[in-house]
Amino acid sequence: MSEPDLINVQEIAPAEVAELDLYQKREKIYTRKIEGFYQRLRMFTGWPMLLGYYCIPWININGRQAVWFDLPEREFHILGITFWPQDFSLLAFLLIIAAFLLFAITVSAGRIWCGYTCPQTVWTSMFMWVEQKVEGTRNQRIKLDKQPWSMNKLARKLTKHGAWLFIAFMTGMTFVGYFYPVRELVYELATAETGKWPLLWTVFFTLATYTNAGWMREQVCKYMCPYARFQSVMFDADTLIVSYDSGRGEPRGSRKKSLDHQEAGLGDCIDCELCVQVCPTGIDIRDGLQYECIGCALCIDACDSVMRKMDYEPGLVRYTSERELEGGKTHWLRPRIIGYIVMLCLMVGVFSYNIASRIPLELTVIRDRNNLYVETADGGIENIYRLHIVNMDTSPHQYMLSISGIDGAQIKGDKSYKLDASEDREITLRVAAEASALTLPSTAFRFEILAQDMPSIRASTESRFMKPL
Ligand code: SF4
Ligand code: SF4
Structure with a gap:
């Protein structure tokens, strides 16, 4: 009778027993500045939004702040109309319309809201712009962070954080100005006569802006925003997404511009990683659709600039749909979208009728x-x-x-x-x-x-x- 085979437990290498770390340390992202069509487009959405945000509390209609959510009096003044507690059903209805509109946009155009108009994206872009102006290009910033502390480094860091805090303070004060008469607030802050609550909320929103747009940035989108989590379930095969055309780009590889890459068996991607370096969430779009992607199209502008330099057709990374990537044609008017449009028209009609026939x-x-x-x-x-x-x-x-x-x-x-x-x-x-x-x-x-x-x-x-x- 033969001896049964004995298993030597020591042969199982300890390295195979992997330890799962639930906390992932954040790798700082140094984004490269890029210009292009979509970045110009973002200027047309970001700047009007910022301008509107900072200016609206200063506009008066009939001698009163045009937008003022007067919580102690339970009156919301919005563009000449005063909403009372008995009108809250109208406000709730307005929020439902806004949510429906957002859903309709997400189903058809993907994360357009996140990439172009979400306050987190707009304020982060503004903070990054300040960072680039003060600390320089991507490589200069990496070098600066690696350097030991010096007067130059200290001056740049102080300037950057000072500018960030100033923007954050203006943002926080303006936000409170939607709930407290903004002129009084500015006067009281300037003369150190502010009440406890306006001061507390101004400090709170200042710190929230400074932390979210200056320090946390993409982490807010990745870990804190609930909308980022559930909007992917609203996507279908026809939803517009930022995608890398792997059929055209692979096999990727560096090459000389003069090389006939098709003859050499290479795809259009030259593996320059520019699309990764510009990405504010630090992902590689060539790995496929990821929930971290906010649809900002920076990688499209980056890749298009590379394609133009190489004399290739732009659009290796582009707005497209899953159906189009598989060789089909995107269906823009599909039953779901038509349903949303009909519902929105009905709701806007009912809301407008209620506002028009409302007796004050x-x-x-x-x-x-x-x-x-x-x-x-x-x-x-x-x-x-x-x-x-x-x-x-x-x-x-x-x-x-x-x-x-x-x-x-x-x-x-x-x-x-x-x-x-x-x-x-x-x-x-x-x-x-x-x-x-x-x-x-x-x-x-x-x-x-x-x-x-x-x-x-x-x-x-x-x-x-x-x-x-
Ligand atoms: S992958 Fe492209 S679109 Fe998505 S977040 Fe990064 S740069 Fe923006
Ligand atoms: S920018 Fe374009 S060419 Fe360069 S790595 Fe990205 S996908 Fe490839």
């Missing part, structure tokens, strides 16, 4: 329940009501109050009220009626209020008039 006046009436009725000496009956009038308009109005539904009934006291823009007022009043005009113990009637200078602004509400049984 609210009237609520509560009957005084402590006193069901009061019998007067002349045989009449009086009921007491508490009215709440809200002028939701951006202009003051003179309002006239009236009642209808009970013959001869009248309001005792003041019927005319002047309310300032966004003012709400509570008033208590009596309504008197003859007992002979009331057939039932409880009679329905209406309060109506209308702006005398603008009769289209009117509101009415029903209440009840009580008489003795």
Whole structure:
């Protein structure tokens, strides 16, 4: 009987037992500056957005900040329209429209939002621009970081971080200016008279901008942004993506410009790695579609510049779709997109109708329940009501109050009220009626209020008039 084969456990090399490290240390990315068609396009999206962001709080409409989310008063002033808590359904609807629009854009054009208009991308690009101006080109920055500390290095680093902090402060202060009157905020900050909360939020948003755009950059997109994670499930074979045409580019390899690479059996990719060096997320687009890719098209501009230098056709890295890469034709108008467009048109229509027909006046009436009725000496009956009038308009109005539904009934006291823009007022009043005009113990009637200078602004509400049984 033969001896069974013994396994020598020491023959299993310890190196084969791999240790899984759940924390991945960040490799600093030094991006190379590149110019091209898509970078010019990004200027047309980035600069107007920045300009709009910094300027909008300074624009006034009817003497009030055009965009002001006044949280303590629970009023949102947006371009001349004041939204009150009762209008929050409209705001929620507006957010749903915006989300639908984003989904429709993502399904058809991929991560266009991320690459061109996302604040994280726009602010990071601005911070990178500052970095390039202060510390130089990619190679100069790598060299500077490797150098020991010197006066030159210290001066450059201080200048860069100073400029970053200045931009971050302007960004944070502007953000708070959407929630707090911006002119007051600037004055209070300049004179060190700011309240605790405006100061705290300004510091918070300053540090958030400085950290996100200066230090964390692509990590925000990779690890923190939820939209980056789930938008890939919205992609289909016709979604526009930035792709490397491996059929055309492979086999890759360096060569002399004069070489007939097709005869030499080479593809169009010269393996220069320029597309990797310009990528703000540090990925190699030649490895295929990756969730880290924000669709900024920097690699397209980089590769196109290489292709032109080599006298090859541009577009080795380009916007395309999975279907097109497989030899098919992209279907732009597909059922899903048509569905989104129809839904968006419907929702925008409903929203516009609601805004156009919205009456900026609210009237609520509560009957005084402590006193069901009061019998007067002349045989009449009086009921007491508490009215709440809200002028939701951006202009003051003179309002006239009236009642209808009970013959001869009248309001005792003041019927005319002047309310300032966004003012709400509570008033208590009596309504008197003859007992002979009331057939039932409880009679329905209406309060109506209308702006005398603008009769289209009117509101009415029903209440009840009580008489003795
Ligand atoms: S792979 Fe290209 S498009 Fe994607 S993030 Fe990098 S540079 Fe931008
Ligand atoms: S830039 Fe173009 S040619 Fe150069 S490595 Fe990238 S894909 Fe290849």
